Amino acid sequence: MASSQKTRKYVSLGKRSVTEEEEEDMLSMFDVSRGKTTERIVLQRLILIARLPQDLADRTELGAHYEKLNFQLKKQHMLDNMTGLLLIYPSCLLHVIESSRDVLVSVLKDLTDMQQQPDGAFLEASKVVLMAQNPQSRLFPQWSYKVLEEDQMAGESKSFEEEEESTETLVCCVLSALQKLSEHLEGSKAVPGSVLDESPELIVSQNVLNKLLTRDELLTPQQHLQMYCSPLNVIMNAECSAFTRAPRK
Template identity: 90%
Template sequence: MTGLLLIYPSCLLHIIESSRDVLVSVLKDLTDMQQQPDGAFLEAPKVVLMAHNPQSRLFQQWSYKVLEADQMAGDSKRFEEEEESTEILVCCVLSALQKLSEHLEVSKAVPGSVLDESPELIVSQTVLNKLLTRDELQTPQQHLQMYNSPLNIIMNAGQLIRSLATL
């Protein structure tokens, strides 16, 4: 398992790179923790992206970084007034993670020191906070429900489409 945990003043961003079984297990644990009486610290987790067959890992080890409020100076300038679509916000997060990963690959440093030296590589807390309010992103429980639901495939749909096309 590799990944990165970024701890912001108002939220967390946890990137987990592992097998599908481990990812599903983490989502089950999150769901269970939310249902516990003391699970209030996980206010509203959201699943931004689950890729089951990535070409390569972004991070070669698991690490974390606690970010201070002063490290994010200027963080909200671009996103304060603009109302961005969920797709654009997700792309901003993924793009920032890709840039951070590329920088780590070149410098061979740990994420904490790279983020201290290059704060422009920090994923925007403003974007993350906006994503947490979006209904389009699933909660861990919603994701697991969809994951465990059978596919409803209509077996004769292809025949119907072919017969309509020949009319």
């Protein structure tokens, strides 16, 4: 009789105990109320932009390069699921990567290596638009890329060419457009590429990205990696305490 009974695990909760099934229900309701997905990693989000060389004949080569990189990173970091979106414009690219810090650093290192290739790099100037620590949820359910054509840029507003917008305003425009695209994808099995074909107004403005590429306030991938890899020295004495970067040799 005892062997046929379902084994229950009890968890202490204040002055009473709850079963494992009740505990799972509570966790699920908590996650829903907080609007978060369960992650095995400390999720981070990286948004990169880069200028394409004018003589780049086949932009699909960039998509193939990042597909290969994504495959390699999945093998190296099996639990660090990588999601995001790569948009390849006629003159630049926008890359959103959501994963662990290790994966994001690998993407940054790969980008710097690509730019240093002597025999015709895929990419020229590049900038880090945003590095978000522990965002509440992912913007995209998987990683994919889309090559955008010139006619899809035809409806872009020219206001950013006529007015001098602040860097903060331009960054907010990028984030707002990505959020709208993410909301449009909710509850749908469609990939971002097909959604952008049907609704080109959801495409992040190429004009905005080109303006951001000229802004010195944004770090390059090399500068970001230098800051991340540079150790901190802690200086403390009777009068003051401060954190300083160790000098680079």
